[in-house]
Amino acid sequence: MTTIFFSLLGILLASSAPLFIALAGTVVIIIWLDGMMPMAIVIERMFSGIDSFALMAIPFFVLTGNVMGVGGLSRRIIRFADLIVGRLTGGLGITAVSSSMFFGAISGSSPATVVAVGGILYPALKTAGYRPPFSIGLIIASGSLGIIIPPSIVMIVYAAVTGVSVGALFMAGIGAGLVYGLVFILYAVFHAWRHDVPRSPAPSWAEIWEGLKDASWGLGVPIVILGGIYGGVFTPTEAAAVSVIYALFVSAVIYREKTIAELFAAVRDSAATTAQIMIILAAAAVLAWYLTSTGLAVAIADGILSLSQNPIHLFMLINVTVLIVGMFLDAASIMVILGPLLYKVGLQVGIDPIHLGVVLTVNGAIGMFTPPFGLNLFVASSLGDVTYEQAVRGALPFIALAILALAVVTYVPEISMQLPRTLYPGI
Structure with missing residues (x-):
């Protein structure tokens, strides 16, 4: 059987x-x-797989990202980032990465980050003198930061299936996301220097101040979310609900760029995205239950441990396996299917579950733009004249860079673990 x-x-x-x-x-x-x-057990397991308080945060974070996306936030964040770093060598490339970090801290979604940032910066990068393959590759790769920088939907899923702290995972994602993004920033600087891309003119202090005031309400979203969680004001799920109210207020009252029709469109898109995520999670929960109840999960875990019980070797095996799986499955599905299994394997050899969750998340981020089924590759076609083949060619150098960042995050655990250990002394 x-x-x-x-x-x-x-x-x-x-x-x-x-x-x-x-x-x-x-x-x-x-x-x-x-x-x-009985066949009814499948329905029961599908329901129990998504009957989790932590998973309630997903629709709220998705809605927050969509509301702020149509409310003019992405344009303001990009403009402010360009005012700060645009004058540097590779400034517009740095703007693309840093803007993806900011927007990822709002939406928690990789495809949403690609659309929000790429729609504005992809044409600008080409106009500024960056080569088209580099431009689309940078947008696609930087968009994957959306599932590493907190709040991360993928991390919420991992927390739900393993029982680890969502807050600690979010803190661990900050260090990992900064290292991951820094690798792309350095490459953007090198590309601009090598191809003699002109710098943007230096802005005045008045322009910087105006840009900061214009973007400050939007930049407050991650402050509200993370500050509320770590200040003990509310749980991550409650933070997600508060972020929706904040996003609606900023978009409707402060920026005033949203119509009723656009609001309903954002709600509709959020419902569709949430439904897609939840039905995959429910189905993956059935598969995970079958693997566990039949003993296949234990057999697979024993097979992995029989190869090596050295954490260094085991992490290498995990990374190779998840990178291959990530070519075909999205990050959330990987977390539901492999998360509980690798969590148990990691505990047996002394791997910290928080560190493991971050490593799996970075693997999932790389899978978002790895052919043949990396979702960001397909989303890139919405940016205009980009074909799937062009997206793949542009993404290949960034896949190599992302794997380098993955190795650093994997084998230098303090990068991701320093903040959680500071804020959560029990870890």
């Missing part, structure tokens, strides 16, 4: 069936063939 199970799963995934059908459908067929359990 095990052979049939993995054969069915492989066939459904290879046939381009919707991911939730491939995950839950395989279990349904196996239960039907085996006849030992």
Whole structure:
């Protein structure tokens, strides 16, 4: 039956069936063939898989990102970032990365970051003298910061399936996200220097001050979210709800660039995105339950540990495995399927669950722009004249750079663990 199970799963995934059908459908067929359990257990497990208080934060963070995206926030953040660093060599490239960090701290979504930042900066990068493959590659890769910089939807999923602290994961994501983004910034500076890209004129202090005032309300979103969580005012899920109210207030009262029709469109898009995430999580929960209840999860874990119990070697194996899986599955699905399994393996060899969660998140971020099914590659086609093939060519150098950043985050744990250990002494 095990052979049939993995054969069915492989066939459904290879046939381009919707991911939730491939995950839950395989279990349904196996239960039907085996006849030992009632089929209703699949529905029960799907419901229990998403019946989590932590997961309630996902629709709120998605809605916050969409509301602020149509409310003029992305344009203001990009303008302010350009005022600060645009005068430097590679300034517009640095602006793309730093803007992605800011917007990622609002939306928690990689594709949303690509659209919000890329829609403005991709044409600007080409006009400024950056080569088109570099420009689209930088936008696609920087967009993946959206799931590393807190608040991260992927980290919320990992916390839900393993029971670790969401707040500690968010803090760990700050250090990892800064290192990940720094690698892209250095490459942007090198590219601009090598190809003699002209610098932007230096702004006056008055222009910088005006840009800061214009963007300050939007930049307050991550302050409200993270400050509220670590100040003990509310939980991460409550912070997500508060961020929606704040985003609506800023967009409707302060910036006043949103119409009722755009608001309803943002709500509709958020509902669709949430539904897509939740049905995949529910299906993945069924698969995870089957692997656990049949003992396959233990067998797989024992097989991994039989290869090596050295954390260094084990992390290398984990990274290679998740990078390959990330070519076909999105980061949230990876967390639900592999998160509990690797969590147990990591505990047995002394790997900190928070550090493991960050490493898996960075792996998932790389998968967002790794062919053949990296979502950011497809989202890039909405930026205008970009084809899938052009997106892949532009992304390849950044995949290598991201893997370098992954190695640093993996084997220098203090980068991600320093803040959590400071704020959470028990870790």
